[in-house]
Structures are given as structure tokens and as C-alpha cells.
Amino acid sequence: MGQYDIFLNDERKYKGKSKLFSWLSKITVYDLYKNEICTVVKDLDFSNYLNYRLEFENGFSKIQSESFIEYYIRNSKGTLSFCLQKGNLIGVFLNDKQVGTIIKNRWKILGRDKYVIQYEKGEVDHLTLIGFAIAYDMESNNELTGIVSWNFGNLAINPVKYVDPKWKPLE
Numbered sequence: 001m002g003q004y005d006i007f008l009n010d011e012r013k014y015k016g017k018s019k020l021f022s023w024l025s026k027i028t029v030y031d032l033y034k035n036e037i038c039t040v041v042k043d044l045d046f047s048n049y050l051n052y053r054l055e056f057e058n059g060f061s062k063i064q065s066e067s068f069i070e071y072y073i074r075n076s077k078g079t080l081s082f083c084l085q086k087g088n089l090i091g092v093f094l095n096d097k098q099v100g101t102i103i104k105n106r107w108k109i110l111g112r113d114k115y116v117i118q119y120e121k122g123e124v125d126h127l128t129l130i131g132f133a134i135a136y137d138m139e140s141n142n143e144l145t146g147i148v149s150w151n152f153g154n155l156a157i158n159p160v161k162y163v164d165p166k167w168k169p170l171e
Contacts, residue, residue, distance in 0.1 A: 002027055002138070006130055016040075016134055027134050029127070038127055040134045050139045054131035061128060063135055070160045071136075073128065080124060082132055083161045090136070091163035092119060092129065098167050099123040102133055113137055118169050 004016030006029065014037060019026040025042040036057075043051040049065040054073075065071040069084040078095040082102070085091055092100030100119030115133045119126065 004029075004134060008126065014130065025138055027138065029130065029134070038131055040131050040138065042135075042138070050135060052131075052135035052139075054128060054135075056127070061131075063132060067160075069157050071132070073132075077123075080128070081161065082136075083159050083163075084157060085159050085163050086157065089163060091159070091161060092124065093161055094123055096161065098161075098164055100129060100169070101163060101167070102129065102136075120169050 002016070002018040004014075004027065005012055006014035006016060012032065014029050014031055016027045016029045019028060019039075024044060027040045029037045029039070031037055039055040041053045041055060043053055043062070045051050049068065050063060050071050051065060052063040054061045054063065061073045061075060063071055063073055063082075071082040073080045080099075081091075081093040081096075083091045083093065088104040090102040090104075091098060092102065100117065100123075103116045105114040105116075115137070117126070117129045117133060119129055
């Protein structure tokens with residue numbers, strides 16, 4: 001059973017837990033008072049791409065992909081793109097403007113991954129980024145490989161969009 005501890009600014013704010021006996025892969029995110037915040041559900045499609053639904057109380061967003069290196073969500077602000085970079089980095093872009101990064105740890109101890117998300121507040125919702133990171137982990141990185149393992153990340157890709165190495169979120 002998959003479980004997630006979700007921290008914001010080094011403080012645990014949410015927990016995620018997979019739903020047992022669910023036909024499709026499904027993880028629900030709860031606040032610390034056990035209120036359901038969102039659910040990450042694998043879409044019923046027969047492609048090998050990452051296609052998920054983020055279900056919120058007031059609606060849903062669809063994570064879609066047409067390749068193994070770029071994923072997107074279309075919403076009222078435009079297109080939020082998640083573009084794999086070399087290594088364990090994912091660039092987050094809103095209408096081609098970089099608004100965030102998601103970095104996956106290289107070392108996995110006891111099957112536990114860690115994702116660090118940086119983003120521009122006001123440009124993108126943190127729950128959408130958390131939902132994407134969970135979907136990405138469910139699809140690509142949830143294998144158990146012993147006590148300690150090393151993940152080299154993407155070594156031989158040409159990103160669709162490149163992350164600015166000097167980018168930092170506005171304070």
C-alpha cells in the first residue's frame with residue numbers, strides 16, 4: 001500500500017494513502033485532520049503514457065501526455081506543462097513561462113522517494129503540483145528495489161522545454 005507524507009516548508013501538512021480494492025490506481029490526499037483534499041486516479045486508457053485525473057471537491061483536472069517526457073494540464077490560466085529534464089528534474093511551465101521545478105531524490109532508502117517542489121505562488125496551485133508528483137511517482141517510480149537504491153534519472157533525453165538554471169521562486 002502506497003503512503004505519502006507531504007511537507008510544506010519542512011512542516012507536514014498532508015498525508016496520502018492508496019485506496020485498497022480499487023480497480024484503478026488511486027491515492028487520496030488528506031489534511032492532518034483526515035479531511036479529503038484530493039484524489040489522484042489513473043485514467044482508464046490503454047496507452048503507456050502518464051494519464052491521470054486529479055479530483056478535487058469542486059471539480060477535477062486531467063494530467064495528459066502524448067510522450068514519455070512531457071505532461072500537461074489545461075485549465076483557465078492556459079496550459080501547465082511538466083517537462084522532464086536530464087537527471088531527476090522536472091520543469092513546470094505555465095504557457096511556456098517557467099513557474100516551478102520538481103526534483104526527485106537520487107537515493108531511495110527502504111523504497112521511500114522524496115520530491116522537492118518549488119513554485120511561484122499565485123501562478124500555480126500547490127495541490128496540483130502535489131497531485132502531479134504523486135501521479136508521476138505512481139506511474140514511474142514506485143518499484144521496490146531493496147534497502148538502498150540509486151536513481152540516475154533521465155540521462156539521454158532532449159527536453160521539450162529547458163529549465164533556467166538560475167530560476168528561483170519569488171519570495
